[in-house]
Amino acid sequence: MDLDTRLQNVTVIGAGGKMGSGIAALLLTEMARLSMMPEHKSTKFRLNLIDISDELLDGLKGYLRDQLLKIAEKSCVALRACYADNPDIVENCEVIERYVEDAMVLVRTGSFFEMAKDSHLVFEAIVENEKIKIKVFKQLKKLCGPETFFFTNTSSIPIKTLDDGAGLDGRIIGFHFYNPPVVQKLAELISSDKTRPDLVETSKEIAKRLRKTIVPSNDVAGFIGNGYFMRDGLFAIDKVKELKKELGFVGAVYALDKVGRDFLIRPMGIFQLIDYVGIDVFQLILKVMNSYLPAEGLHSDLIDKMMRLGVRGGQRPDGSQKDGFLKYERGRPVAIFDPSKKEYIPYNMEGWTGKAEKYLGPMPEGNVPWKALTADRQKDAKLAPYFNTLQKVDTKGAELARVYLARFREIGEKLINMGIAGSPEDVNNVVTLGFYHLYGPISPYTEVK
Amino acid sequence: MNKLRKSVYLTAGYNTISLGSGRNEFHPRKPRPGLEDYVKEAGEGVIAQINDPANIDEGVIGNFMAARFNKQGNLPGLIPMINPTLKYKPCTRTEGACGSGGLALFTSMKSILSDVSDVVLCLGVEVQNTVKAIYGADILGGAGHYASQRKSGHAYFFPAKFSDRAAAYMAKFGKDNVRRAMAQWYVNAIENARKNPKAQEYHNANPDLFATGMANPNPQAFCDDINVFDCSKVSDGASGLIFASEEGLRKLGVDKSKAVKIYGWGQAENDLTKEPEDLTRLDTSAQAVKQAYEMAGIGPKDIGVLEVHDCFTITGLLMMEATGFAEYGHGWEFVLGGKTKLDGEIPTNPTGGLVGFGHYTGGTGVRQAVDLLHELTGQAGANQVKIDPKRPYGMMISMGGNDRTVTALIVGPA
Numbered sequence: 001m002d003l004d005t006r007l008q009n010v011t012v013i014g015a016g017g018k019m020g021s022g023i024a025a026l027l028l029t030e031m032a033r034l035s036m037m038p039e040h041k042s043t044k045f046r047l048n049l050i051d052i053s054d055e056l057l058d059g060l061k062g063y064l065r066d067q068l069l070k071i072a073e074k075s076c077v078a079l080r081a082c083y084a085d086n087p088d089i090v091e092n093c094e095v096i097e098r099y100v101e102d103a104m105v106l107v108r109t110g111s112f113f114e115m116a117k118d119s120h121l122v123f124e125a126i127v128e129n130e131k132i133k134i135k136v137f138k139q140l141k142k143l144c145g146p147e148t149f150f151f152t153n154t155s156s157i158p159i160k161t162l163d164d165g166a167g168l169d170g171r172i173i174g175f176h177f178y179n180p181p182v183v184q185k186l187a188e189l190i191s192s193d194k195t196r197p198d199l200v201e202t203s204k205e206i207a208k209r210l211r212k213t214i215v216p217s218n219d220v221a222g223f224i225g226n227g228y229f230m231r232d233g234l235f236a237i238d239k240v241k242e243l244k245k246e247l248g249f250v251g252a253v254y255a256l257d258k259v260g261r262d263f264l265i266r267p268m269g270i271f272q273l274i275d276y277v278g279i280d281v282f283q284l285i286l287k288v289m290n291s292y293l294p295a296e297g298l299h300s301d302l303i304d305k306m307m308r309l310g311v312r313g314g315q316r317p318d319g320s321q322k323d324g325f326l327k328y329e330r331g332r333p334v335a336i337f338d339p340s341k342k343e344y345i346p347y348n349m350e351g352w353t354g355k356a357e358k359y360l361g362p363m364p365e366g367n368v369p370w371k372a373l374t375a376d377r378q379k380d381a382k383l384a385p386y387f388n389t390l391q392k393v394d395t396k397g398a399e400l401a402r403v404y405l406a407r408f409r410e411i412g413e414k415l416i417n418m419g420i421a422g423s424p425e426d427v428n429n430v431v432t433l434g435f436y437h438l439y440g441p442i443s444p445y446t447e448v449k
Numbered sequence: 450m451n452k453l454r455k456s457v458y459l460t461a462g463y464n465t466i467s468l469g470s471g472r473n474e475f476h477p478r479k480p481r482p483g484l485e486d487y488v489k490e491a492g493e494g495v496i497a498q499i500n501d502p503a504n505i506d507e508g509v510i511g512n513f514m515a516a517r518f519n520k521q522g523n524l525p526g527l528i529p530m531i532n533p534t535l536k537y538k539p540c541t542r543t544e545g546a547c548g549s550g551g552l553a554l555f556t557s558m559k560s561i562l563s564d565v566s567d568v569v570l571c572l573g574v575e576v577q578n579t580v581k582a583i584y585g586a587d588i589l590g591g592a593g594h595y596a597s598q599r600k601s602g603h604a605y606f607f608p609a610k611f612s613d614r615a616a617a618y619m620a621k622f623g624k625d626n627v628r629r630a631m632a633q634w635y636v637n638a639i640e641n642a643r644k645n646p647k648a649q650e651y652h653n654a655n656p657d658l659f660a661t662g663m664a665n666p667n668p669q670a671f672c673d674d675i676n677v678f679d680c681s682k683v684s685d686g687a688s689g690l691i692f693a694s695e696e697g698l699r700k701l702g703v704d705k706s707k708a709v710k711i712y713g714w715g716q717a718e719n720d721l722t723k724e725p726e727d728l729t730r731l732d733t734s735a736q737a738v739k740q741a742y743e744m745a746g747i748g749p750k751d752i753g754v755l756e757v758h759d760c761f762t763i764t765g766l767l768m769m770e771a772t773g774f775a776e777y778g779h780g781w782e783f784v785l786g787g788k789t790k791l792d793g794e795i796p797t798n799p800t801g802g803l804v805g806f807g808h809y810t811g812g813t814g815v816r817q818a819v820d821l822l823h824e825l826t827g828q829a830g831a832n833q834v835k836i837d838p839k840r841p842y843g844m845m846i847s848m849g850g851n852d853r854t855v856t857a858l859i860v861g862p863a
Contacts, residue, residue: 077669092587
């Protein structure tokens with residue numbers, strides 16, 4: 001079955017969630033494009049969007065409309081040709097409105113798996129729980145035809161485990177989108193040793209259609225993305241334990257975030273990133289990885305404690321940031337949670353925050369904020385002298401940054417040595433494309449002398 | 450057509466900022482001033498330069514598409530809002546697409562010429578950033594013939610019309626030369642705008658304007674033969690000035706050193722339902738300019754400063770031919786040779802033009818007259834060009850649609 005045929009009937013399970021809705025929007029755009037081709041005029045296209053929450057499905061429709069509207073506004077030059085034969089559609093606003101309506105006709109929403117029975121492609125983006133995922137795939141296997149391909153958005157569970165558990169005989173592959181899927185260019189593609197070669201080929205073709213850059217990852221829990229992120233997070237948590245003797249807990253969290261964001265020129269500090277992903281998700285992924293890689297001790301008492309205290313981070317449906325390690329006002333951190341006091345301690349430059357700043361010392365010369373470099377084609381010309389200076393500066397901040405960089409590189413090398421990533425390039429691609437870093441772990445900037 | 454029966458003066462000019470992308474204070478999702486704010490600011494800016502607004506006999510306002518951009522019609526009613534003395538004064542709105550401002554000027558002038566009024570408050574306004582560019586393109590498309598052209602037209606209807614002109618001109622006179630001349634027009638526009646605090650490109654700090662101007666067209670997202678830098682800006686703003694008779698000027702207490710006099714005018718219209726006969730010429734504009742020269746009894750050699758309607762960089766090149774400064778087919782050479790720069794043969798669009806200053810469509814013609822007034826009376830600040838006493842005249846051309854509704858005005862010493 002060719003991909004155009006497969007794309008005539010597609011299902012997304014868990015479509016109401018953040019990842020599911022983004023995946024749905026990407027698929028809908030491609031399916032709408034196909035449905036408007038003259039050769040497909042009499043073909044029916046169906047996108048089944050399944051979720052257990054009615055409320056999320058209602059929100060999903062609004063989200064899809066918004067996404068379609070944005071796409072139509074951007075591609076109106078080409079879109080006008082699709083409606084050239086319709087004399088009633090003249091102005092751009094009419095073209096755009098009609099396109100959104102026509103695309104939404106492809107969508108069916110509901111909470112019953114039966115809706116997926118005629119689908120040739122099924123994308124799963126439900127909770128990161130091995131047992132639940134296996135249960136769902138088992139049900140889908142019974143409902144769907146023998147040629148249906150399954151794509152799981154798991155970011156940590158080995159594909160072989162899901163395949164064996166549900167008995168899919170190689171018809172499942174890991175297609176791990178990054179958050180938010182409509183924006184992020186990266187997708188990790190994880191095949192198990194059972195995954196059918198034609199499914200791998202189909203996945204590569206889908207990635208092209210959805211304009212994603214594929215990085216292959218081996219089927220080891222956490223893959224490349226979380227393999228990096230969890231270890232980076234645990235490193236920072238460990239460092240907090242050391243630093244809190246001098247700076248207190250909130251001072252230590254502040255310092256680590258600052259070193260990551262400012263000294264290492266990353267888009268955000270590691271604790272802010274954990275909040276962005278969700279402390280609950282972080283815990284869940286750690287748990288999965290720990291069960292497959294027990295020798296490494298991938299676990300954090302601090303994360304468990306935060307969860308017990310109900311501090312979870314993550315985002316609201318409108319994309320705004322919930323409070324986690326940090327408290328946010330209009331998206332900006334203003335305080336840090338102290339688990340022993342069970343409250344947020346506001347930033348105080350005269351007090352603890354200032355002390356942490358002073359402890360780290362001034363920013364090494366040549367430092368440029370991440371934001372100023374993201375779109376800079378000559379960014380390496382600025383990064384190279386800065387990291388050179390960073391090597392020589394004798395401040396606590398620079399020292400901590402060097403330790404951080406060394407660990408960053410060590411994690412990258414570990415992912416290659418464990419056979420999870422095939423090459424330094426793959427690790428670097430995941431970190432730069434998926435996490436928006438300016439440089440990957442295997443880079444001249446991470447070579448600590 | 451009868452010659453000027455009497456002296457008509459222009460004075461007390463005022464422009465608001467041209468607001469839109471490019472200005473640091475502009476943010477598409479933040480609240481911004483509306484039509485009323487701009488009309489009031491421009492009107493009050495004019496009134497501040499005369500002794501008593503009660504001396505204003507009538508008001509004229511140019512506007513293109515407030516009915517769609519702002520869901521507002523009946524614009525004459527905004528004029529009495531400016532000052533209580535304007536209540537019950539006769540007011541008129543003019544519309545001729547991007548030539549609306551030019552029509553406001555001419556309506557004001559004709560009222561003085563016909564002895565109806567001694568003092569006319571002439572305004573022009575447009576607030577376009579209420580919609581995204583892709584929807585604005587629909588609205589501005591109204592400057593073409595909807596019934597016969599819109600359906601088959603491009604998403605960016607007007608840019609595509611002038612992209613076609615660029616393609617035709619390039620095909621005839623050399624692609625590389627014309628492309629470089631268009632980029633040079635862009636460079637001049639931005640360089641002039643950088644000196645004008647009210648210009649939309651005032652904050653432009655691009656270190657290599659020529660390279661930017663040379664950007665390849667992107668037909669998938671925009672037009673085949675022009676890039677986005679070849680286009681005038683999407684702008685919000687208003688301009689205003691006073692038209693007065695000899696008697697009117699005396700009543701207002703304005704010294705003639707702060708005024709210019711009209712020496713010639715030309716106005717020409719072409720059939721909206723037809724496409725231009727020759728894409729490489731602005732024949733309607735040329736016709737209006739010819740009339741204005743004839744009435745004034747002067748030619749290009751007598752003009753010391755020029756304001757042309759450069760809705761696109763290619764229009765700027767074609768305008769140099771329509772105004773008689775360059776021979777047909779040599780406009781590109783004229784511009785590329787630096788002859789339109791501030792120290793060139795004919796300083797053109799010294800405040801930035803539509804590409805650099807901005808283009809609040811229905812107000813642009815009025816803005817051009819205000820800037821000519823300022824140049825000729827030494828009030829142009831950092832944008833002041835040196836006016837040679839042997840060439841004491843200034844000329845402006847306002848154009849609506851694809852060379853359809855055109856007004857040309859020649860002013861000089863009062």
